[in-house]
Amino acid sequence: MTFMSPIEQLYRDIEHLADALGAVCERDRVMPCLAAFSEGFAGTGLAFRTTTKAGGTPELSYRYTGFGGPSPDPYPIALRHGLLPAPDGLVDKAHQDIARRLPVDLWGADFGTTTGIEKIYATFGVGDAQPVPRIAALPSMPIAIDAEAGFFARYGLGDVGLMAVDVRSRTVNLYFHPAPGTLTPGIVARMLGDLELAIPADEAVVRRCADAFSVYFTFSWASPRIERVCFPLFVSARELAPLTQNPILTAFAEHAPFEAGPRYFVHAAAMTPVGYYFKLENIYRYYAGEFWDSMAKAVPHWREPALKDS
Template sequence: MSEAAGSTEESPVHVLYAAIEEAAGLLDVECARDKVLPILDMYGDALAQAVVAFRLGTGRKHEGELDCRFTTPLDVDPYALAVEHGLTPRTDHPVGALLSDIRDACPIDSYGIDFGVVRGFKKIWLVFPRNDLQAISKLAAIPSMPPSLGKSIEFFDRYGMGETVGLLGIDYKHKTVNVYFGEPPTGGFAPDAVRSMLREVDQAEPSDQMLELGRQAFGIYVTLNWDSPKVERICFAVATEDPTSLSVQLDPKVERFVKHVLAADPTTKFVYAVASQPDGEYYKLQSYYRWQSGVLDIMQLEDGALDNPV
């Protein structure tokens, strides 16, 4: 369940598609060939150099789905390519202009895309250079950015999320934006702070597991949209080489997937995360099918952080 587990002389598209089918099969998810192959075909041989990860989530919203994400060449506009190939419709909504507006205002280190093996294309990721993270105030001034980003600056500052952003995700399907902070307070986010921040943005009371992951988080990200003045969702992420070693109980589906992945490749890297919702919380596991040293820069982690993530 990682590239280290085997190799082939087949094309990068066929190799990755086979890995996606295998991963989906572990979760009893039927891979939609007509949704997945057109996405892979857009990038062809470039997939051989891409960082690739799989992500699954708990809860009804994520039932029957597996996400795949991979980095894409910097010299190709991933949004224009997705529109050209009919993966997402051209729109007058600000979400359609956001990538271009960010690119005009900020340096971009790399791109990535995210899709479901059942529901197809979802997101584009923009990674800022590790030595040139972007200030919240600068991003909030971008014309097509959700106004809630600027309205939440005091909220971010109050809870020690930091003033800079390393990664943005634009969800074209749901018309939302993920903003990733990589500077959690020393010692993580204290339980009282987690409870307070969730209460302030009308989220459900956190479970003990969420509070524990908040303490261990290497980063935090928020989800924003254009229709609400508040943060829509908050997520705490923990990096680890073995999610079963974390001091929280894994969802049975997640645990089964982890065991399969580690059996195939014990060196696989993971990110385990918990996300808030107004009616509760859900969990997400990301496993890396193909890892590169540059992923640590994307995650804003120091060398060796995954050896002792907590």
């Protein structure tokens, strides 16, 4: 029997899912990332993701979350291994400000099967969620964060528990974990209207957005406004069927691999000025208890989702 290393097995699972989706998986792009970030991929939570975003060939990404194990800062690792895109100053300064001026507790990273490293995630420590004005005051941040500070205050979205820098699209994400009752279908619709983003005609989509465990906003240095809002929900495999009418999501749900344990997914609606699309990811590896406990420590009002067994 031939021994397969954990990294090789992970690559095989990524490749298998890419094939099922009709996505391109370039081994020469994926394996250097798995090798360079072996500590993160071996020791923390993992997930794969696809979207229904229009644009031709389906895409697949994979990530380590930082929950459950060692999670070193991905930026210097990517820099050392030559995995970053050509520097433009904006991303470099944003990462430096986050790493040096904010209380980062966990790091994670997102990778594409044709692009390599895409996003770097910074989760703040227990009790250290950051107010929007403090993040907006960082000199490297997009100006829209400061411009929309009033919007966040108006909707009770005061503290940021997680943020990410996309090193390829040159954007910044701010992640909020609203207290129960903060979001209702009506509030979601008003938020989207205020931001001049698409409001789904399907009321079921809006209702699900109101049940999201998080809401996150995308900012670009090239724009004075919020570019996108996403509303993610945890769902079990059994609950997923009605949400996967798109053939890409159906293929993902049917073929997504899991290292062990229950089959849990995250389904998210992403709203833009011209429409909306869906994201779907599988929790390839999570640490029973440790993942939920980490969330509870980071978010005072966190409640473990009442998922039906798959």
